[in-house]
Every structure is written in structure tokens, then in C-alpha cells.
Amino acid sequence: MKRGGAWAFLATGISLGAILVAALTRFSVTTVWDDAYIFIRYADNLLATGIPSWNPGEKPSYGVTSPFFCLLLLPIRALGGSPALSAVLASIVSGLLLLASLGLLLRYSSTRQPHLRPFLVWTSLLPMAASSKHLGVHFMSGMDTLLSMAYLSLFLLTLVHHETRRSTGSAAIAGILGGVSLSVRPEFLLYATLVPAA
Numbered sequence: 519m520k521r522g523g524a525w526a527f528l529a530t531g532i533s534l535g536a537i538l539v540a541a542l543t544r545f546s547v548t549t550v551w552d553d554a555y556i557f558i559r560y561a562d563n564l565l566a567t568g569i570p571s572w573n574p575g576e577k578p579s580y581g582v583t584s585p586f587f588c589l590l591l592l593p594i595r596a597l598g599g600s601p602a603l604s605a606v607l608a609s610i611v612s613g614l615l616l617l618a619s620l621g622l623l624l625r626y627s628s629t630r631q632p633h634l635r636p637f638l639v640w641t642s643l644l645p646m647a648a649s650s651k652h653l654g655v656h657f658m659s660g661m662d663t664l665l666s667m668a669y670l671s672l673f674l675l676t677l678v679h680h681e682t683r684r685s686t687g688s689a690a691i692a693g694i695l696g697g698v699s700l701s702v703r704p705e706f707l708l709y710a711t712l713v714p715a716a
Contacts, residue, residue, distance in 0.1 A: 554605040554660025557582055561591040562601075586669070586702040587612075587662035605660025612665035613657040619671035620646075626675060630682065662703075669702045670709060677713060 560582050564570050570578050570588070582588055590611065594604045624642050628635040646653065656663045673695050680688035696710030 549655070549658040550602045550605045550660040554609075555601060557584075557588055557591055557608075557660070557662065558595065558601045558605055561588050561595045564588065565592060565595055583704070584662040584666060584702055586698070587665050590665060602660070606658055609657055609660050609664060612662070612668060613653070616664045616668040616671065619668045619675065623671050623675045623678070626678060630678075666703045666706070669699065670706060673699060673706075673709065674713070 559572065560570055563572070563574050567574050570585070572579050572581050587608070591604065591608050594607055620642070624638060628638045631638075673692075676688070676692045676695055680692050692714070696707075696714070699706035699710050
């Protein structure tokens with residue numbers, strides 16, 4: 519293994535280890551944020567009535583920041599069980615998706631610019647390790663934060679990929695993901711419009 523690869527491996531291990539320890543030390547249903555139960559309620563009503571509403575039997579209402587996160591909750595809530603545990607599980611899945619998408623983005627970017635690989639590794643992974651306490655909180659919060667970050671990472675990866683390919687297909691995929699970003703978080707439309715323009 520080359521020296522740069524060994525350092526990248528070490529930085530990755532340190533970062534992921536710190537995040538894992540931070541998450542596991544907070545593993546408790548009492549860590550679920552109050553707002554997470556809003557997502558649970560919408561997911562439960564959607565499963566029960568087929569309508570995304572605050573109260574069963576009422577008209578559809580837009581009461582959650584991220585309908586996309588509700589879609590992740592649907593199969594989890596379909597299994598039944600504790601609402602708090604469902605919220606925690608959704609956050610854990612979101613966190614794993616975030617780590618995977620960041621890894622893909624980092625790998626793709628460093629492959630395109632190998633001379634910047636050590637810089638990209640250290641400036642990406644070590645700040646994650648330093649913020650592991652906060653990431654650990656979000657792994658257990660039951661909120662949509664980590665899923666939103668994972669989606670944003672994949673969207674940026676799509677844009678970077680399009681920049682190298684410049685094909686109609688990659689442009690269409692980037693455009694579709696940009697449009698869907700409204701359902702992930704409304705402010706992500708800023709990324710969908712400003713990043714391609716930049």
C-alpha cells in the first residue's frame with residue numbers, strides 16, 4: 519500500500535471510529551427529538567389511510583419539512599413497534615447512507631484529481647471525526663438531517679459526474695435529482711439552481 523493510501527485508510531478509520539463511538543454512547547430512545555414524532559405521525563397516517571395528513575381522515579396537508587424522509591419511515595413503521603425506536607432506526611439508516619455517499623463523493627473526486635487526494639482526505643474526514651459528537655446526536659435524533667446530507671452528497675456526486683461526461687443522460691439525471699431535492703428539503707433548490715450555474 520502506498521504511503522498516501524495508508525494515511526487515507528488511517529484517517530477513514532479514525533473518523534468512522536469516532537462517529538461510531540459517539541453514536542453508540544447515545545443509543546437510547548430518549549435521545550429522539552420531539553419533532554421526529556411529526557414524521558412518525560405522518561408516516562402512520564399515510565400507512566393507515568393512504569393520505570399524508572396530520573389527522574386520520576382529513577385532507578392532505580404539508581406539515582413535514584422532508585416528505586422524502588417520510589418515505590424512508592414507511593417500511594420501518596409498517597413493521598410496527600415503538601415509534602421512538604422507528605425514529606432512531608431511520609436516523610441510523612440515514613447516517614449510514616450519508617457515510618456511504620460521502621465516501622463515494624470523496625473517492626470519485628480524488629480519482630479525478632489524484633494529486634489532491636491527501637488534501638481531500640484530510641480536509642473531509644478529520645472534520646467529521648472532530649464533529650463526531652454532533653453526528654452521533656443526529657444518528658439517534660430521529661430527524662431527517664443525515665438523510666438530507668446524504669441526498670445532497672449524491673446530488674453533488676451526480677453534478678461532478680456530469681461535469682466529466684457531459685452527456686444528455688447525466689444532465690437528465692442531475693435535473694431530476696435537482697427537482698426531487700424540493701421534497702428532501704425546500705432550501706435544497708438553492709443547490710439545484712446555484713451549483714450547476716457556478
